Amino acid sequence: MNEQTAIAVRNFSLRLSPTPRGARLARLLAVEQLRMWGLPSDPAAHIVAELAANAVTHGRVTGRDFRLTVYVVGRTLRIEVTDTRGDRSPAPQHPAPDGESGRGLLIVMALADRWGVAEGPAPRKTVWAEVTMPRAPAHRLSYAGGADGLPQETTR
Numbered sequence: 001m002n003e004q005t006a007i008a009v010r011n012f013s014l015r016l017s018p019t020p021r022g023a024r025l026a027r028l029l030a031v032e033q034l035r036m037w038g039l040p041s042d043p044a045a046h047i048v049a050e051l052a053a054n055a056v057t058h059g060r061v062t063g064r065d066f067r068l069t070v071y072v073v074g075r076t077l078r079i080e081v082t083d084t085r086g087d088r089s090p091a092p093q094h095p096a097p098d099g100e101s102g103r104g105l106l107i108v109m110a111l112a113d114r115w116g117v118a119e120g121p122a123p124r125k126t127v128w129a130e131v132t133m134p135r136a137p138a139h140r141l142s143y144a145g146g147a148d149g150l151p152q153e154t155t156r
Contacts, residue, residue: 011071018060023052026068043111050104051081059083075133082126
């Protein structure tokens with residue numbers, strides 16, 4: 001019988017109001033969840049902020065929430081923001097240099113390894129981005145302590 005390597009899958013999902021407060025909460029809660037998983041929040045915090053801001057600005061439908069989903073499979077962190085405005089598919093824009101908006105997807109493109117849009121089920125769409133997480137360091141501190149009582153660095 002072949003032994004299979006177990007892959008840890010972690011996920012977090014919640015619905016938020018399509019308001020600036022909901023977008024801010026999306027970023028704060030994603031950062032806290034990543035912290036609880038022991039993962040870095042950069043660049044995920046920026047990606048969540050941009051995708052959530054787009055959902056509340058361009059994907060808002062009165063009375064309908066947007067959904068934030070964050071999950072990790074292996075070394076891939078995937079961020080998904082689903083809104084209920086499936087008739088407006090996002091596309092990167094090239095704003096005027098002095099413009100105050102229009103850079104959200106350009107920021108996502110710069111920070112993510114991959115991104116895209118999944119349509120449906122109607123009337124929804126999901127804008128997603130993936131980031132490959134760094135490998136864990138090959139060493140750690142052992143808290144058993146050495147002869148001098150200080151933590152010892154060991155390899156795994």
